[in-house]
Amino acid sequence: MSANRLPVWFIPHGGGPCFFMDPPPKAPDAWKKMEAYLRGISAAAGARPRAILIISGHWLEKRPTVTAGANPPLIYDYQGFPKHTYELRYPAPGDPRLAAEVVARLKQAGIEAGEDKERGFDHGVFIPLLLLYPQADIPVVQLSLVDSMDPKTHIAIGEALAPLRDDGVLIIGSGMSFHNLQNFYGADPRLLQIAEKFDAFLHEAIGLDPAPRAQALAGWDNAPGARISQPHEDHLIPLMVAAGAAGADRGVRDYYDHVFGAPISGYRFG
Incomplete structure (x- = not known):
């Protein structure tokens, strides 16, 4: 393991593009704490990365697939927002060499994988990266989820890619620990109380050693409040990849807030 x-x-x-819009009148500070957290990650990371590999909840494929173009475009995969949010730019270069290495490492681990040289970065990538590394001068590769949403598969994907951390x-796994849009804005307080139990489950699980952590996360949907917090788990599964890539590093919750009443957390490993 590298000291770096x-x-x-x-x-x-x-x-969506919430950080780049006027705040909602009834909750002007709704996204402020999350924005500050995201802006602080580059400093918390310490060394400047040579590249970023990011897994978003907005890209599903039959097999793990990476963006492999030299200059990926942006995908404005949100609807009904102000015009200027469709003019946001994040011209970070791709990294075809890293993309090929990701595919090679996954295949070495027995996981079939592929490249997509045409696909761009969805908003689960470029929106947070506009806050993390706004200069857009670090190469970025996006990795898809597998549409089976199997937690063990995604933990294994992370495990195969963990050595990249030493290079x-x-x-980054990009999603939301609570992602129930029907019970978000103006949500039923009774449901949010149950969602707190799921947030507590995640908080405990990510702090475990690797084997019990993987076991706990693999059974996430049996946890209290699981399907209230994640009726469709596309925004949770990036956490499985991150946990797999963590190796022996225990996780810590380095962000916690309530947004429109819903508990939302962020986690760091290492």
């Missing part, structure tokens, strides 16, 4: 090993993060990426690659 980079941490791994699971971050909340907010709601200057910052691995």
